[in-house]
Amino acid sequence: MAPRLVVLSLASDFGCQVQLTNMTEELLDVLGLVDLSYWQLATSGHMPDDYDVAIVEGAVTTDEHVDLLLRVRETAAVVIAIGACANIGGIPAIAGLSDLDDRYAVVYGAGEAVAKGRRTPLPLDAFVKVDYHVHGCPIDTSEFLRVLSGVLLGLSDRVPDMTMCASCKTQETVCFYDHGEMCLGLVTRAGCGARCPSLGRACTGCRGIAPDANLASARQIAVRSGRPVGELDNALLIYNAAKEVRV
Amino acid sequence: MARLTIEHVARIEGHGNITVDVTDGIVRDIRMDIVEPARFFESMVVGRRFDDAPLITSRICGICSPNHVITSIKALEAALGVEVSERTKLLRKLLVYGSYLQNHATHLYILAAPDYVGLPNVFPLAVSHPEIVERALRLKKLGNDLTTLVGGRPVHPVTAVVGGFTSEPDLRDLAAYRDLLLGVAGDALATVELFASFPVPDFSSAGEMLALVADDDYAIYDGDTAALDAGWRRPAAEYREFIGETVVGHSNAKHSTVGGRPFLVGSVARMNLSAARLNDAGRAAFAASGVTLPTRNPFHANVLQAVELADASARCAGYIERLLEMGGTSAPQPFKIRAGAGGSATEAPRGTLYHSYAVDDDGLITHGDVITPTAQNLANIEADMRDFAPTIADRPAEEFTLLIEELVRAYDPCLSCAVH
Numbered sequence: 001m002a003p004r005l006v007v008l009s010l011a012s013d014f015g016c017q018v019q020l021t022n023m024t025e026e027l028l029d030v031l032g033l034v035d036l037s038y039w040q041l042a043t044s045g046h047m048p049d050d051y052d053v054a055i056v057e058g059a060v061t062t063d064e065h066v067d068l069l070l071r072v073r074e075t076a077a078v079v080i081a082i083g084a085c086a087n088i089g090g091i092p093a094i095a096g097l098s099d100l101d102d103r104y105a106v107v108y109g110a111g112e113a114v115a116k117g118r119r120t121p122l123p124l125d126a127f128v129k130v131d132y133h134v135h136g137c138p139i140d141t142s143e144f145l146r147v148l149s150g151v152l153l154g155l156s157d158r159v160p161d162m163t164m165c166a167s168c169k170t171q172e173t174v175c176f177y178d179h180g181e182m183c184l185g186l187v188t189r190a191g192c193g194a195r196c197p198s199l200g201r202a203c204t205g206c207r208g209i210a211p212d213a214n215l216a217s218a219r220q221i222a223v224r225s226g227r228p229v230g231e232l233d234n235a236l237l238i239y240n241a242a243k244e245v246r247v
Numbered sequence: 248m249a250r251l252t253i254e255h256v257a258r259i260e261g262h263g264n265i266t267v268d269v270t271d272g273i274v275r276d277i278r279m280d281i282v283e284p285a286r287f288f289e290s291m292v293v294g295r296r297f298d299d300a301p302l303i304t305s306r307i308c309g310i311c312s313p314n315h316v317i318t319s320i321k322a323l324e325a326a327l328g329v330e331v332s333e334r335t336k337l338l339r340k341l342l343v344y345g346s347y348l349q350n351h352a353t354h355l356y357i358l359a360a361p362d363y364v365g366l367p368n369v370f371p372l373a374v375s376h377p378e379i380v381e382r383a384l385r386l387k388k389l390g391n392d393l394t395t396l397v398g399g400r401p402v403h404p405v406t407a408v409v410g411g412f413t414s415e416p417d418l419r420d421l422a423a424y425r426d427l428l429l430g431v432a433g434d435a436l437a438t439v440e441l442f443a444s445f446p447v448p449d450f451s452s453a454g455e456m457l458a459l460v461a462d463d464d465y466a467i468y469d470g471d472t473a474a475l476d477a478g479w480r481r482p483a484a485e486y487r488e489f490i491g492e493t494v495v496g497h498s499n500a501k502h503s504t505v506g507g508r509p510f511l512v513g514s515v516a517r518m519n520l521s522a523a524r525l526n527d528a529g530r531a532a533f534a535a536s537g538v539t540l541p542t543r544n545p546f547h548a549n550v551l552q553a554v555e556l557a558d559a560s561a562r563c564a565g566y567i568e569r570l571l572e573m574g575g576t577s578a579p580q581p582f583k584i585r586a587g588a589g590g591s592a593t594e595a596p597r598g599t600l601y602h603s604y605a606v607d608d609d610g611l612i613t614h615g616d617v618i619t620p621t622a623q624n625l626a627n628i629e630a631d632m633r634d635f636a637p638t639i640a641d642r643p644a645e646e647f648t649l650l651i652e653e654l655v656r657a658y659d660p661c662l663s664c665a666v667h
Contacts, residue, residue, distance in 0.1 A: 011284045013663050014260050015309020015402045021353060022391055022401055025384055036370075040255055040262075042357060043368030061284045091306040094291045103290040108494050108501075118284065138309055138402040199399045199406050200413030204302055238299060 003052040003152065006038040008072065010058030010065045011092045011121060015138035016083035017041050017057055023141045033152060053078045053151060056124060059085040059092040059242075063117035066127055073128040078151055081123070081130045082144065084137035088208040089123045089242025091137070096120040096245045097237065122242050132157045136192055137206035137239065143191065160190040161211040164203055167194035176202045177225040184235055186221060187213035205239045249640040249647050256655060258358040258368075260310050261662020267632060267651055269640040277633045279625060279655070281498035283662040292615040297323050297584075297606045298409055304602065304617060305403055307667040310353075312403045313346040313394055314595035315602075317468070322602040323409050325484060325589025327610075329582045334575040335411045337566045340468045342397045342404060343593060344563045347467070348390025349401065350596035351552045351559075354659045355438060356383030359549050362653050363445040379441070382434045386556065389431055393563065396420060410579035418571060425567040428560045435557035436532055442553050443537045447546035448650065450635050454509045454627040456516035456543075459483060459594050465517075465524040465558060467594045473520050475541065477506060483592035486601045490618060500665035502626040503618065509626035512598025513658065514551040515542060526565075529558025545631055548657045552596070584610040595620050597659045621665035624658050 009017060021042065038047045054076035060066055073079060084090030095103055100118055124130050132151060134144050164185035168175065171194060176183035185194060185203035189210040196203055222232045237244065253265040261283040268276040288307055292300045301319040305312045317339050324331065357369045366372065373380040391401035396416045398404020406413045459470035460480060472489070473480045481489060492501040504510070519541045525533060532554040538547050590603030598620030605614040631654060639650050
């Protein structure tokens with residue numbers, strides 16, 4: 001029997017799911033291999049009680065998300081986290097850097113919206129074990145297909161541990177620090193082919209901090225290239241704010 | 248008597264529930280509960296550097312991210328007094344239109360069409376009507392490829408920055424896309440004909456209609472805001488003076504009104520206000536749509552999005568033609584960081600999108616504000632449901648539910664945008 005897949009989203013911009021719709025052609029190819037049981041964005045119908053693989057986008061920002069995620073983990077044999085929000089907290093986690101009630105007041109004033117049970121935004125693995133990780137904001141479709149194929153073949157999760165600098169070196173992209181610009185590729189997890197630097201845009205760190213990253217040394221390089229002290233860490237907060245909150 | 252509760256409405260972007268209760272011809276309850284959680288974007292940008300804002304706020308929505316990037320950049324340029332080149336403006340238009348092609352094709356074929364052929368999703372169509380699905384995928388792919396060509400990737404483009412672009416497409420690639428865009432004229436027209444063939448309810452929305460307008464353009468990238476009924480036209484950057492927002496208890500998205508009235512944004516409003524600015528391809532497509540203007544029927548949003556596909560593909564081919572001939576540069580313009588405030592708007596696929604910011608002397612953001620198209624539409628969606636539901640209350644339950652969902656889906660709601 002084909003494995004039954006569900007696609008869910010917590011707090012997110014749906015960008016990773018949009019990337020999934022962007023591979024409709026490939027999805028039609030694998031439809032025989034998987035049973036797409038529930039996908040709110042693309043199809044009518046209710047979420048089934050039983051399924052094999054859960055693909056989860058978004059950060060956990062409410063009590064309801066926690067309940068749903070625990071239920072999903074209990075049901076699914078495999079949980080795949082897609083995107084920066086689900087894997088590292090991503091941009092929603094910026095809200096966790098200060099009091100949520102204050103932020104609520106900035107956005108809603110004294111009005112009472114339904115935002116009940118709100119909590120500090122965190123990635124999935126703060127609550128459950130995640131079996132496969134597809135990083136990026138948004139995910140890259142070919143990387144997702146590679147991981148999904150791995151799931152179907154029973155391969156283990158293989159995420160690069162190294163930083164992005166190696167990718168720029170092999171592509172002969174001139175280092176941003178050579179002309180005094182800050183770039184987070186120094187410490188960010190490789191695997192995207194250093195797409196942004198190859199387009200003249202410094203890495204903004206959407207794939208999270210690499211296990212191999214040497215932060216202390218990166219800070220030194222940044223300062224030596226003329227960047228203000230603290231700038232690198234401040235830039236890292238855009239995607240990695242959850243790391244601060246969890247410590 | 249007709250009652251329904253739909254939890255997690257399918258085939259819309261985000262999490263929303265609908266409650267409708269019509270008893271003895273009287274509407275007892277109509278609600279669109281927006282349960283999509285708030286991420287507090289306006290608070291996130293405060294204290295960050297100005298150039299973090301397009302990166303952060305584009306994560307409001309992965310569906311119309313090119314619009315968020317460009318609107319945010321334009322608002323910051325207004326605040327900082329940055330002028331950009333004609334070349335940059337044309338490339339930005341291509342980026343936004345790439346998003347249009349992608350969004351409209353997705354909304355029409357993947358999200359809306361299944362309703363009209365009695366299917367739960369688009370996948371069975373691939374077997375029964377492969378030519379329709381192939382056409383959908385061609386249009387969607389062209390939009391994605393155009394956004395990727397100019398922006399570096401289809402979702403959350405990276406090359407557009409305050410002042411210009413960090414890199415520009417190769418001229419040969421641009422020329423190839425001009426031909427591809429001209430090549431989808433048939434697909435766009437066939438999309439108009441398909442949606443013109445789907446019967447839609449004869450319904451009239453009571454809401455005002457707002458869209459950007461420009462003297463010489465079907466306004467997408469820039470323009471003033473115009474109101475159809477009230478007849479006024481005002482600078483879009485003054486949006487806070489004409490759009491009122493209120494917090495409502497059943498929705499994490501605020502509701503908007505203009506002059507105390509709910510209003511509609513999107514393809515229906517745009518076509519009512521800018522049909523005279525359509526190009527030849529757009530005019531031919533409009534003639535095939537079967538719609539007479541002005542229209543107050545929100546169900547016409549689908550076929551009018553299809554008309555925009557025809558206009559957009561020819562328009563973008565023209566932009567590329569000019570880019571190939573004009574020369575000049577899109578490299579980021581140098582500018583001085585200074586304190587200031589500014590607002591801007593673009594037409595996103597679902598309607599007008601407004602951003603505004605204030606920055607201090609160091610370029611740090613002190614205030615940020617965003618009003619998205621769906622947030623503007625929500626009060627009107629509820630008002631329409633309130634007027635529409637009693638007229639169909641005698642239909643069988645399943646049909647009643649489908650018609651209510653069709654109405655909501657015609658607005659192409661994006662709830663992650665609406666709440667943000």
